[in-house]
Amino acid sequence: MKCLSGPSGMGHPQYAGIVSPYLKWVGAKTRSMPALLAALPSPEHVECLIEPFAGSASVFLNTRYRQYVLGDSNPDLVSTWRHARDNPGELITALRRLYREGNSERAWHENRAAFNRMKDCTEKAALFIYLNRHGFNGVCRYNKKGIFNVPFGRPVRPYLPEREIMIFARKAARCYVSFFHAGFEETLSAATTGLFAALRCGIYCDPPYLPLSDTSAFTQYDGQVFTPAHHQRLVTRLQEIHQQTGAPVVISAGDTPLSRQLYQAFNLSAQHVNRSVSADGRARVAVRELTGTLY
Ligand SMILES: C[S@@+](CC[C@H](N)C(=O)[O-])C[C@H]1O[C@@H](n2cnc3c(N)ncnc32)[C@H](O)[C@@H]1O
Known part of the structure; x- marks a missing residue:
């Protein structure tokens, strides 16, 4: 396993300064972007990025694919994407x-x-x-x-x-982007059925993190809890899609023994990221995150 601790994505063709989203969002990938850019497939090889847990859309804002399918289960969040566009x-x-x-x-x-x-x-x-x-x-x-x-x-x-809303609107005008208010399974179906299945797609998944310890709570975004069983279903579905279509798949997860077990089929690398780990804004520490790839 490789430990990425520096800005290894700086040389990636997609890197051009990190853009912040208009929302503050737990788990937003702004700080992890350099390591993530190093793991994501190049826009030369992939036409469309499917992102079923898009949250603040920080990955959309900081990559250069021609098409995107952005999904999230939070209807209020997806509505802001539509109105901002x-x-x-x-x-x-x-x-x-x-x-x-x-x-x-x-x-x-x-x-x-x-x-x-x-x-x-x-x-x-x-x-x-x-x-x-x-x-x-x-x-x-x-x-x-x-x-x-x-x-x-x-x-x-x-x-x-x-400024961030205008950047989002301009980015959405420069590419083809479809928004799904949907659970991850429905958004992922774009990789195998319908118009997007005809494109060379890549998949990036950033599901809600498992708690860092047994005493910290599950992160909630819409009143629903994302349990280890949901992660397991996600892994199974991603492996099926990868086998069926060859689509490169990238995932992010907190670096815990359970995440490593759940995502063991992926090629995992770890990096340190400064983030707030609880609802307490002062609890901002360097945590280890995993990036996993199926290529
Ligand atoms: C870790 S956050 C994603 C952060 C995002 N990468 C960013 O940069 O802002 C996880 C997201 O998954 C969404 N979510 C939770 N359960 C979901 C489900 N079952 N299907 C799809 N999205 C879900 C949450 O609303 C949240 O926005």
Whole structure:
């Protein structure tokens, strides 16, 4: 096993400065990008990247494939991608209005209640970004009824990610990108059926990390827990697709004994990444991450 500790992706043809996403997202790959770029297939060999756990879309923003299939099971997240691509100006105008008077406990509770009442629209997508930037440590959490229930984060100077929204919109205009609000199995089916199956596809999977220890909780993004059994189903499906189509597959996982066992069929390398490991924003430590490849 090779330990990648330096910026080994710097020489990769896709590397051109790391772009940050408009959301703060637990597990976002911005800090891991150099090592990840070294593992991902070259855009010369792969036309389309399928990413079933796309989260903040940091991999989409920092790679140069001609086509993308981005999926995620969080409907509010996927809605922000759609609005950032289709109406970035309207989204930014709504955000500016929310930021003007939004940095107080009272405004937070009113805006959070409005978000929980609203159906999908640009205003709701703007509220999701506002909540992400004003909430506790960028956490995204819902109760069992699907109500977003993160507490106010008391940000000193909340950042309005206008520039990042425009970068996302420009990137989406430069390539063909399809968004799936779907579980990973449905998004992965694009590799074997339909229009995308005719292309040379690569797959990148960044599923929710298993807890670092028995006492730390599973990471939740949409009220659902991603258990070891889900990881096992993912591994089985990725191996089937790889055998059937030859598609190169890359995965990320926390470096734990259980991850190493679950992903043993992959060629694994480890690297250190600074990240927050819990809902406590102060708990920011260098953790080891695994990158796995099936080529
Ligand atoms: C580790 S994060 C991905 C981070 C992403 N690579 C980034 O750079 O922001 C995992 C993502 O998986 C999504 N997710 C959780 N369960 C899922 C499922 N069953 N199918 C698809 N997506 C799921 C979560 O909403 C979350 O965005």
